Structures are given as C-alpha cells and as structure tokens.
Amino acid sequence: METGEDIKATPKGFYCKLCEIHTPNQWSLDDHVKGKKHQHLCRLRAKRKAQVKNSVFVSGFKPATSSTELSEYFKQFGPVSEVIMDKEKGVYAIVEFSEVDSTQTALAQLEHRMDGLKLRVKPRERKEFKLATKGKHDPKKPQISLERLNYELCQAASVNEQMQKMVESFQLSENDRTARELLVQLLQEVFTEFLPDCQIVPFGSSVNTFGVQSCDLDLILDLEHTKAFQARGKKFEQTEENQSEDTRSEDSILSDVDLATATPAEILELVAAILRKCVPGVHKVQSLSTARLPLVKFNYRELNLEGDITINNRLAVRNTRFLQLCSGLDCRVRPLVYTVRFWAKQKQLAGNPFGGGPLLNNYALTLMVIFYLQNVNPPVLPSVEQLRNMACEEEQCVIDGWDCTFPSQPFTVPPSKNTDDLCTLLFGFFTFYSKFDFPGSVVSLREGRTLPITDFLSRDEEMPDTPQGSEPKQRNTAHPRLGPVNILDPFELHHNVAGNLSERTHRNLHRECCQAEKYCRSLQYRNKSSKGKSWGLVRLFTPRVEGCPRSQDGKEKSLEISIPFRASILPESLRRELGSAGDTFRVLWFSKLCTAVGAVFKDILKCTPPEEPTISQAQTKTGEDEEVNNNESVKQVITHPGVKRPLPAEESPSSSSSPQGKRQRLDPSAEHPEKACWSWAQRHQVWAGRRKVRRDLLKKSDEASKPEGGCSSIESRVTQCIIEKEVDPKDLLEFRVDAVVVGGGESTKAVLKFTPNNDLQGHFQDFFHFLESFLPKMVETLLAKQE
Structure with missing residues (x-):
C-alpha cells in the first residue's frame, strides 16, 4: 500500500492527496489509512496502473472498424481482455492485454496493418490518478473564469463600476431566461393533460432578479384548482350516470388518484412518474419526500439544467415577489447582493456544492443585505411592516395564516433619501455585521430591527403576524430553530433561514466580516492601482486559504x-x-x-x-x-x-493567618x-483512539448508540477504558x-x-x-x- 507520496504534513495535521481529506493528528491519520475508502482507492489506483502497463494506444483504422475486429487482430500478440473504442473525439482505441509481455510484443513489431491501412500503435498515456468528486462542474455548463473576472474588475474605473460588472458577469442572460420560460411552458402543457387546471409557477433565483448562470430552476405545482375540478367531477358523477367528456376523461390520471386524501409522498411519486414518462428530455428524476419541503428533482438534458418541483408552496412564490419588489425599489440592491454572494462563496461561507451543510445559502445572504439596507441611516429599504401599511385593500394577502401583504408595484413606495454610493454601502455592510451580535439577537426583516433572543425562549402564544379582521387558516405555534445565527423569514416567522449554521460557520462569518471591514478602510479598496496591481473587489475576493496557523496580522491564533x-x-x-x-x-x-x-x-x-x-x-x-x-x-x-479589588497577598491584613495556597x-x-x-x-x-474504544464498548453493552458526546455515562466509561490500558x-x-x-x-x-x-x-x-x-x-x- 503506497502512502508515502500520498501523505503531506500541514500546519494543522496531515493531508491525504489520494482521498483529498485533512486529518488533525497521527492517530486520525493511521485510522484513515487503514479505512475502507483509502484502501479502496489504493487498490483502484494499483489496478489502473496495471491496466496502463498492459495497454496500447491504437489509431489509424477505418471509422467502421468494430472492437471485435481489433480484438481479433491483436490476439496474435497475446490474450486481449478488453478493447475500448472512442469515435467522438477521434478514431482511436485502447487495447488492453491480459499480460505485460503481450504489450511489449505488440509494441516491438515495427509495422501494423489492418484492412489495407497502416495502424499507429504506441504505449498508452500514463495519467495521474485522481479522485472523481460528485461536486465536479459539468463542462457543458458555462463557467465564469476567475482570472477573466479579475482582469475585467481591475480595468474598471471605480468600485461602483466593479460592482455593476459583477451583475453583468453573473446575471442570467436573455437567452437563459427565454429557454427557462420555454421549459416551463412545456411542463405546463404536459401536466395539464394529466392534472387539469393545475399551474406550474417558477420561483426562486430564476425569476427573483438575483439569479446567476446555471442556477437551478425552482418550480411549484399548484393543485388547488385541480382539487376543485376533481371535486366537481365526483359531485357530477353522483348525480349523472354517464359523465360528460369535458368534466372527466377516462384516460385522466385523476381517475386513480384522490388529491384531497393523497399523502404528499403519493403526490410526489405521481409527479415523478409524469416527468419520467411524458416529458421529453427529462432524466435523473428523484423524489425527496423526507426533505423539509418535499420535492421532486430532475435534470433537463437539452439545457443541462437542474430543477425541482414542490407542491402548493405558495409562500415561496410570495417570497420571490418580495425580492422582486426590493430589487425594483432601489437600483443599488442587486449589485450589493451579487457582490456579497460572491464574496461569501470565495471565503467558503456559502456555496456548498453538495447542498445542505452548515453554510449560508443565497436566500439567507440576500436577506442579510436587505436587513442591512433597512437599518442604514437613512434607510434604503423599508421594513415589511412598513410595506404592509403602504399596500391597498386589494393587495391584502394571507397564506397559511401568515400575513404576506405588500405593494405589488415599486412606484407606490416612496423613494429612499439615502444617497450613499455602492462603495460606501458595501463598506457599511461589513462594518454592520462585524459588530453584530448574532447569538444574542434574532434578525427580523418584518420589523426591520433585531429582536432579543429572550423573546423566543418560552413562546406558547400565536405570533402576531395576521392583519386585524382576518382569520388565519391555521394557528402558527411552532418556534423558530434557534442557533448561532438567527434570520427569520419575512413571512413564515417560525422559519430560521440560517438555522443550519454551526458555531464554526458563525465564527468564520464574523472573522471574514471583520477582515473585510478592515480592508475596506484601506486605500487599496477605493483607489485604482496605477501600477496594474489588484485593487478594490479583486483583493476583497481573495479566496480563503486553509491550513494557515496564523491570522492575517501575523499573530498566533488564540486557542x-x-x-x-x-x-x-x-x-x-x-x-x-x-x-x-x-x-x-x-x-x-x-x-x-x-x-x-x-x-x-x-x-x-x-x-x-x-x-x-x-x-x-x-x-x-x-x-x-x-x-x-x-x-x-x-x-x-x-x-x-x-x-472592591482585593489587595495583593503580601499587602492583605489576613495573609499571615491564611494557609498557603488558599x-x-x-x-x-x-x-x-x-x-x-x-x-x-x-x-x-484520552483523545487517542477514542472512537474505536467507544465502538468496542457499545458492542458489549445494551446501551443505545449515540453520537460522540451524546451520553455522559458512555463517555466516562470510554475514558476509564483508555486509562486502564495505559501501562505507564x-x-x-x-x-x-x-x-x-x-x-x-x-x-x-x-x-x-x-x-x-x-x-x-x-x-x-x-x-x-x-x-x-x-x-x-x-x-x-x-x-x-x-x-
């Protein structure tokens, strides 16, 4: 097992280049090297190396040549185990022999001829073995080059212009929007055939004016009218023996599914079945009924676009309309959001390629920007409560008991009196959150201020979110999930959009905000370099470097x-x-x-x-x-x-009578x-090999397995076992x-x-x-x- 070249010592421990993971100490490294993943990759790498030694690269044959014909030709040099053809990038093949000697014999022959053509036979190219990751970007998707972006930003005349370039570089193009609209129309036509009167409604990044290239297409399947259609059909069926064709079709899928009593999982499976069988170009359909918001994920092959469909999620549509309104109220909102999002991604605070995990999502970052603009002096954006008071009677909206009222058009909201430019607002954003008490506060965009966390410790009453004189459909008694960072959704007030964050992510967020605030005070932030050096946003976007034992000011990090x-x-x-x-x-x-x-x-x-x-x-x-x-x-x-501060021991009058050490x-x-x-x-x-001792201990006991640190009695016994095993x-x-x-x-x-x-x-x-x-x-x- 080759591990010498795979392991690299780092300031924080060790790094395994083969598996692309970090380990903090020698004991963790030993466990990793003996683990299934590392050993599997070692065996796979050895197998690939053996295949390279046993293979030859062949080209020059006719395009119509089959792998069987090549195998028959090269069998004269020894047994052939496999022939790999690739006719998309060029006419060539990889011929793999069962023995190394066969490879050498084939290469030793000076000339190879097949079907009257001279073949080119040479050793197979040896490439470095690399671990293929699931989060690898698809080459078909348009990716923005960081080098190109940095060059364009450096050519800008000011930070304000740089932030405008961020929008131009990342926003959805007109062609992207048109293609997504056509896909929505296609899905609408297909689903209407099976679910009459249903509606496919896009929401999220694709339509909220903050979308980026290759962002997912988020859709909602609204079945409220379909349920009413089905109810009318059943009522008519009870009164008429023969049902009319315009009310119900014998081929309709509604004849087998009762939407009023079907579970969310059953409806999602129905949606997944329609996508798989009836929508051309759709593949990789997956139903996720256990997610916080159950959905169906899919991929559209023609656009290489990922999408998901949720059921009757009208609150998400209302959130999208709210972000559209904020974008239309002030032209500075979009550049600020795009800049903060990209900064957070570069600093590894957001943008988890695998989804989920303790990182900020784009929605939470957008709400952070909006909340800051609500609190800057004078405010750039009004609070949700103020917007509700500006709405007319026709714009009243209550969804699932939550008051979602706000004006439908930006021109009905008075313009802001704030005249700060983008450069100043970005500096203010980092200053605002570098001093923000996240653990002790709850961010409320509804009121446009922070709420003390003590207000959420023992809440049994209904949250006062419904307008006077209206009856909510249901009482919302659930509490938000409190954590290191608490950002309430503007309308669904028991949803903390940052509830997944860990304490480590919160520390990183605070540290990066402090460092960004410090940098924005420097001349390199505001003034363009006359010597062609990086300045402004380019230096602000410098990716976070892992494994650095010191802080940027050169001091040792405190433990x-x-x-x-x-x-x-x-x-x-x-x-x-x-x-x-x-x-x-x-x-x-x-x-x-x-x-x-x-x-x-x-x-x-x-x-x-x-x-x-x-x-x-x-x-x-x-x-x-x-x-x-x-x-x-x-x-x-x-x-x-x-x-009063106590006197030192030698000055205290009672020091002579007090025993030493007390x-x-x-x-x-x-x-x-x-x-x-x-x-x-x-x-x-007590830290060395603790998990292994814990596993062995749990196998011998009847106690239920809990995560490490989840049971004090088990952890105490683990420590005692480690102590008893130490001889000296x-x-x-x-x-x-x-x-x-x-x-x-x-x-x-x-x-x-x-x-x-x-x-x-x-x-x-x-x-x-x-x-x-x-x-x-x-x-x-x-x-x-x-x-």
Whole structure:
C-alpha cells in the first residue's frame, strides 16, 4: 500500500492527496489509512496502473472498424481482455492485454496493418490518478473564469463600476431566461393533460432578479384548482350516470388518484412518474419526500439544467415577489447582493456544492443585505411592516395564516433619501455585521430591527403576524430553530433561514466580516492601482486559504472554543427560569454552563488538579476577585459592580493567618459569576483512539448508540477504558481554561480560552483539537439534563 507520496504534513495535521481529506493528528491519520475508502482507492489506483502497463494506444483504422475486429487482430500478440473504442473525439482505441509481455510484443513489431491501412500503435498515456468528486462542474455548463473576472474588475474605473460588472458577469442572460420560460411552458402543457387546471409557477433565483448562470430552476405545482375540478367531477358523477367528456376523461390520471386524501409522498411519486414518462428530455428524476419541503428533482438534458418541483408552496412564490419588489425599489440592491454572494462563496461561507451543510445559502445572504439596507441611516429599504401599511385593500394577502401583504408595484413606495454610493454601502455592510451580535439577537426583516433572543425562549402564544379582521387558516405555534445565527423569514416567522449554521460557520462569518471591514478602510479598496496591481473587489475576493496557523496580522491564533446559547436543548424548567430572568439570563446560563464544563473535565475526561498549585496560578491578569472552589481544581473569578479589588497577598491584613495556597472567599453571596477559570492536569491520552474504544464498548453493552458526546455515562466509561490500558501513565500536560460571557446586549455565548502551562511532549494541540468538537457537544448534553 503506497502512502508515502500520498501523505503531506500541514500546519494543522496531515493531508491525504489520494482521498483529498485533512486529518488533525497521527492517530486520525493511521485510522484513515487503514479505512475502507483509502484502501479502496489504493487498490483502484494499483489496478489502473496495471491496466496502463498492459495497454496500447491504437489509431489509424477505418471509422467502421468494430472492437471485435481489433480484438481479433491483436490476439496474435497475446490474450486481449478488453478493447475500448472512442469515435467522438477521434478514431482511436485502447487495447488492453491480459499480460505485460503481450504489450511489449505488440509494441516491438515495427509495422501494423489492418484492412489495407497502416495502424499507429504506441504505449498508452500514463495519467495521474485522481479522485472523481460528485461536486465536479459539468463542462457543458458555462463557467465564469476567475482570472477573466479579475482582469475585467481591475480595468474598471471605480468600485461602483466593479460592482455593476459583477451583475453583468453573473446575471442570467436573455437567452437563459427565454429557454427557462420555454421549459416551463412545456411542463405546463404536459401536466395539464394529466392534472387539469393545475399551474406550474417558477420561483426562486430564476425569476427573483438575483439569479446567476446555471442556477437551478425552482418550480411549484399548484393543485388547488385541480382539487376543485376533481371535486366537481365526483359531485357530477353522483348525480349523472354517464359523465360528460369535458368534466372527466377516462384516460385522466385523476381517475386513480384522490388529491384531497393523497399523502404528499403519493403526490410526489405521481409527479415523478409524469416527468419520467411524458416529458421529453427529462432524466435523473428523484423524489425527496423526507426533505423539509418535499420535492421532486430532475435534470433537463437539452439545457443541462437542474430543477425541482414542490407542491402548493405558495409562500415561496410570495417570497420571490418580495425580492422582486426590493430589487425594483432601489437600483443599488442587486449589485450589493451579487457582490456579497460572491464574496461569501470565495471565503467558503456559502456555496456548498453538495447542498445542505452548515453554510449560508443565497436566500439567507440576500436577506442579510436587505436587513442591512433597512437599518442604514437613512434607510434604503423599508421594513415589511412598513410595506404592509403602504399596500391597498386589494393587495391584502394571507397564506397559511401568515400575513404576506405588500405593494405589488415599486412606484407606490416612496423613494429612499439615502444617497450613499455602492462603495460606501458595501463598506457599511461589513462594518454592520462585524459588530453584530448574532447569538444574542434574532434578525427580523418584518420589523426591520433585531429582536432579543429572550423573546423566543418560552413562546406558547400565536405570533402576531395576521392583519386585524382576518382569520388565519391555521394557528402558527411552532418556534423558530434557534442557533448561532438567527434570520427569520419575512413571512413564515417560525422559519430560521440560517438555522443550519454551526458555531464554526458563525465564527468564520464574523472573522471574514471583520477582515473585510478592515480592508475596506484601506486605500487599496477605493483607489485604482496605477501600477496594474489588484485593487478594490479583486483583493476583497481573495479566496480563503486553509491550513494557515496564523491570522492575517501575523499573530498566533488564540486557542478558543465557543459554546453558544441554545434554548432548544435546555429542559423546559430551565428555559422558563431563563425567560423570567430578563436581561440577566446570560449570567444564570453561564453559571449552569460552568458547572457542566467542570464536570466534563473532572468526571468525564478524568482531569485532575496540578500537583502543586501556587498563588500565582490562582491570580488573574486583571487582578479581579477570585473564588477558590472546594474542588481545588476550579478557580472562578467573580466580577460584580461595587466590589472592591482585593489587595495583593503580601499587602492583605489576613495573609499571615491564611494557609498557603488558599485565599479568603471575597463574596460568598455571589451565585452567578461572569468569569471563571480552571487549572487542570491531564495524565492520559484520552483523545487517542477514542472512537474505536467507544465502538468496542457499545458492542458489549445494551446501551443505545449515540453520537460522540451524546451520553455522559458512555463517555466516562470510554475514558476509564483508555486509562486502564495505559501501562505507564505520565504527566502529559497542564493547562488553564479561562471562560467569559461575551456579546453585546443579550450575550449568549461563552468563550473558553486555553493556555498550556506544561506540555513537554507536545500533546496539547492534539488534545485541543479533540476538545473543539467534543467539549461543546458534551456540555450541551449535560445542560440538557440540568433542572
């Protein structure tokens, strides 16, 4: 098994070029090399190399020559295992022998003739073995060259012109829009034959004025009128013995399907069947009935276009109309959206080629831009609530209980008084979100302001979204899924469009916004380079570089782990307690979190206090108040207004009577610290081979398997098994953990900063990498059990 050339050391661990994956440490690398994927690719590569050695490249034969004729000719040199013909790129073939000697014999012959023509026979070209990825771009799809884009942007006279070029480069062309309209018409004609009075309605990027080349075609199949048609047919059938032809056809698919009682999965299968059998050029049809919005995916061969169809999703159509309205209200909206989207893709904040995953989608980014334009001074766009008040009575619209009212035409909305140019607005966007408290706030485009997250901790009442005097079809009692980033849909108020984001994506978003804001202050952003160097958006779009151990300012990255506030994982009693705490809820939550953090290190990872704690270890850099826990391994720093800073140990009047290593408890009544610190020693490699030990342990027990960090008792036993297997444990490392609640307003995130004190064998980086994923999961598991 060849691994020497496949593995490359990186600042963050190792990179396997064969499998194209990163591993953080040697233990993870060993597990990967022994894994099925790596070994399968090694075997496949060896097989391909053997095939190359056993093959010859043949050209010069007649176009009508078959693979059988070539096989018969080359059998004189030895057994032929396969003949691969390719007549699209040119008349040639690959002849593969069963033995290497046969290949050498064929190549040794000076001249080959077949059907009166001289054949050209040479060794098969040896190409580097590469892993084919599912996200690989189709060569038939038009792709925008980054080099070409950078050249055009550098030729622009200003950042404003660069942003206009972004729209011109990425927007759907007139031909693209026309082709999509024709496809919609084709689908409408086909589906009407089987589902009378149905409607195929496009929505999303194709029609909301923010579409890009090769974007998917999102469609809605509206069956409301079809259901009414079917109901009339049944009623008529009950009164008449012979049904008229214009009401119901014997060949209609409605004779076998009752749309009023059919499940969404049954309707999707019906749609998929019509696409497969009746729409020419459609292939790769797939029904996804378990998605958040069930849909049918398909591919249209003529345009090499991917599309999907959902059922009766009228809210999506209304969202599309809203984005169209925002685009028409101000000409600066589109350039800003296109620029921010491409920036996010270059920084790996959005644009997941495999779909889903913890990255921002284009819809969420567009809403972020609109929300910023609602809050800039003076506002560029009005809030959804203000738009509702501008609408006339005929424009009132309620869908599934949600108020979706806004003017249908942009000219009915007063123009903005904001005169900032695009360059200034883009700078303001990054400044706005570099200082934004995402974990503690909920973005509401409806009200045009942020809502405190405490408002969503214990909501049992219906959200006030319906207009007065109207009766919603159903009561919307579901809560939005809270996370590190919370952006409410403008109309479906229990849908957080950024609910899939992880804490890591939130950190990356904040970091990239801060770096972009810093760059936009420089001369390279606003002034065109006279020496032909990159400037403006070109430097802003510089792709994010993975594996860099230092930040851009040259400083070492701090070893920090953030644990966000997640109301959804807390027990109901604790949520009610936090909700009643008002603005001080974060302090109470932080106190509970400190207890869980201490339990993870002490009870689950079996960390112990350092051998000889000293006074200096217990003191903080700021000289603030301290509390020595009875555990001796936890030292919490209490910060309260009105409490005096303690005197140093040598100046304290009680220092002579206090035992060494102990200090008086300064504020026994303080129950909720805002800062905390711990000092720990780890004598065992509890992170090495942990998953394997866990799997072996679960095989012998009756406990249900849970994700790593999902069960405290299992993880504690895993640690104990690792400790028992170590023959000669040594003092591996000592480290300090400082925790603090951060964020403006309602801070809802705890930041734990790690400082290694004694790491002679260099194990702390591996230990910290393990903690990055394990500690937040384990702490949330323990918080979910607290009452």
